[in-house]
Amino acid sequence: MTIKLIDVVITAREDQGAGIAVLELARPSGDELPRFDAGAHIDVHIGDNFIRQYSLSGNSENKNSYRLGVLNDPNSRGGSVKLYQEFKKGQLIKISEPRNHFPLAADAKKTILAGGGIGITPMISMAYTLRSQGKPFELHYCTRTKGAGAFELELLQEFPEQVIFHYDDGGDEQLFSPEKLFLPYDADLHIYVCGPTGFMDWVINNAKSYNYPSEQVHFEYFSADVDVTGDAFEVYCAISDITVSVGEEDTIVRALAAAGVKVDVSCEEGVCGTCITDVLEGEPDHRDHFLTEEERSDNDQMALCCSRAKSKRLVIDL
Numbered sequence: 122m123t124i125k126l127i128d129v130v131i132t133a134r135e136d137q138g139a140g141i142a143v144l145e146l147a148r149p150s151g152d153e154l155p156r157f158d159a160g161a162h163i164d165v166h167i168g169d170n171f172i173r174q175y176s177l178s179g180n181s182e183n184k185n186s187y188r189l190g191v192l193n194d195p196n197s198r199g200g201s202v203k204l205y206q207e208f209k210k211g212q213l214i215k216i217s218e219p220r221n222h223f224p225l226a227a228d229a230k231k232t233i234l235a236g237g238g239i240g241i242t243p244m245i246s247m248a249y250t251l252r253s254q255g256k257p258f259e260l261h262y263c264t265r266t267k268g269a270g271a272f273e274l275e276l277l278q279e280f281p282e283q284v285i286f287h288y289d290d291g292g293d294e295q296l297f298s299p300e301k302l303f304l305p306y307d308a309d310l311h312i313y314v315c316g317p318t319g320f321m322d323w324v325i326n327n328a329k330s331y332n333y334p335s336e337q338v339h340f341e342y343f344s345a346d347v348d349v350t351g352d353a354f355e356v357y358c359a360i361s362d363i364t365v366s367v368g369e370e371d372t373i374v375r376a377l378a379a380a381g382v383k384v385d386v387s388c389e390e391g392v393c394g395t396c397i398t399d400v401l402e403g404e405p406d407h408r409d410h411f412l413t414e415e416e417r418s419d420n421d422q423m424a425l426c427c428s429r430a431k432s433k434r435l436v437i438d439l
């Protein structure tokens with residue numbers, strides 16, 4: 122599938138707290154951009170080789186610009202630091218059209234939005250949408266230190282009744298508490314979480330332990346430490362009629378590339394969904410953070426960038 126790219130210009134850059142650059146993007150012509158729903162992200166293409174995903178953090182009713190929050194994260198694979206350090210107001214860049222793997226549930230009667238650090242970005246867009254729909258929600262923003270987060274002033278001005286700040290160094294009383302927020306179990310409550318992997322795992326596991334089914338717990342990982350190693354196995358591509366061996370340290374994507382079968386990838390750590398491919402036979406060993414539990418248990422699709430096989434052989438639809 123060829124991804125259509127859009128030329129945009131960085132119309133504004135504002136450096137906010139916690140090493141976050143807030144970028145505004147628009148078409149050079151000023152024309153409308155493709156519309157998006159809250160929770161959507163875009164791919165930002167950096168040079169020829171880097172593609173990174175960023176959540177759209179602005180109000181989806183704004184038709185002429187997109188807004189991103191870019192974290193200067195030295196632990197990232199390099200794209201974010203490059204974007205943070207090099208991209209300036211007036212620069213032309215290429216982006217994909219918005220895609221949304223993290224949509225709001227249409228039937229939710231109550232919503233808790235939980236953003237940790239840079240994970241606040243999709244939550245802001247969701248807050249604007251929920252407010253325009255007149256739906257009740259709480260917006261919880263967890264950061265290390267008071268005044269160190271981005272978007273704080275905007276959140277206070279726009280959502281004074283809904284936003285609650287939590288600071289790691291602010292004392293026990295104000296810390297984010299899944300127990301206080303999620304109990305007793307509420308069938309009308311939907312929970313959204315985004316942020317560092319440890320924060321997300323903690324919130325998700327708490328929600329699960331309080332019996333929230335996966336349909337009520339929504340998440341999007343920005344990055345993940347994923348172990349791609351394991352026992353060797355074989356992959357047969359049904360369309361290409363090619364069989365490859367995937368070694369203990371190898372990935373399916375790399376093994377296929379060596380055999381001339383190209384798979385579109387982006388994050389290469391199981392969070393973006395770009396490489397998800399149908400499985401026709403065999404049992405995948407899912408290592409990604411993208412598929413839901415139900416999708417994993419169906420075993421009819423998998424992330425080729427990181428997942429492996431429990432069976433000796435997989436047949437995939439490539």
Ligand code: FES
Pocket residue numbers: 385386387388389390391392393394395396397409411424425426427
């Ligand atoms: S490339 Fe992102 S999930 Fe595989």
